[in-house]
Amino acid sequence: MTSLSSGDSDAAHLFEIDTSKPHPARMYDYFLGGKDNYEVDQAAAERFMKAAPEVRAGVLANRHFMHRAVRHVVSEGGVRQILDVGTGLPTEPNVHQIARSIAPDTRIAYVDNDPIVSTHSMALLEGTGTSVVLGDLRDPRAVLDHPEVRRVIDFDQPVALLLVAVVHFLSDADDPEGVLATLRDALPAGSYLVLSHATGDVHEDRREDAAAVYNSATATLNLRSHDRVLDFFGDFTLVEPGLVKVTDWRPEEPPRRDAPPIGIYGAVARKDR
Secondary structure: OOEEEOOOHHHHHHHOOOOOOOOHHHHHHHHOOOOOOOHHHHHHHHHHHHHOOOHHHHHHHHHHHHHHHHHHHHHHOOOOEEEEEOOOOOOOOOHHHHHHHHOOOOEEEEEEOOHHHHHHHHHHOOOOOOEEEEOOOOOHHHHHHOHHHHHHOOOOOOOEEEEEOOHHHOOHHHOHHHHHHHHHHHOOOOOEEEEEEEOOOOOOOOHHHHHHHHHHOOOOOOOOOHHHHHHOOOOOEEOOOOOEEHHHOOOOOOOOOOOOOOOEEEEEEEOOO
16 A cells, blocks of 8 residues: 655644645646646746746656666666655656566655645555655655655665756755765665756756746756766766766667757766765
8 A cells, every 4th residue: 555644743844735836846747748736836837938948848858867767777776675755746657667667576665745746646656555755855864764764665775766856946055965965875885866957057048037937936946057966976876878968868769850958967876885
């Protein structure tokens, strides 16, 4: 059975349902053509698409990067447990479906800070044997220590940590380097970090207009350079081809000639010791 838990009541204020502001996960769902979003999310997403017309192609490219990365860590990395933080609304194929198509015994814990997202996830993932947890990336220790995460994830064995299109919603004031360090330190040798992050390196002329759309959302969009994103991997060893645009990470087919450039970096890295 899928389990949903909000954890410690002291953190309950983090998880109040707020439909007066757009939420990144619901905007992402709208970009993907999903239905689990509200008018406030749709309006913000439409504004973002005016500032960044390639966004729908971008989120699809990011999604496909995640598919390839999960297949890599399970099939080539041999990982059998996945912690997906900032999972967003379920969109098939989901992480557990990709992983279990290769290794049916793979265990998955999904974490998101939007109670609407988690409620939808619980309903849609019922009977999948996964765990759905309300948690906030800004408090990584609470995520790692959550009873439902600990029930599913054994941190004495290799773990694949997924931070796909979520770290860019941490502002510098949230200390993303510290957040990533806490998470990396909790992983044993043989673990993997899968991370993608939006950047302004590709569309420098309109990055401010695009990021400004999220100023009214529940989390701001913080575009970062290649070097800043690379730092999030710490001393982990990058899997070839390293930190590249998500469209360039082990593509399974050549890009279309008319495909727009995508401003999202992605990489997979392994903890060797």
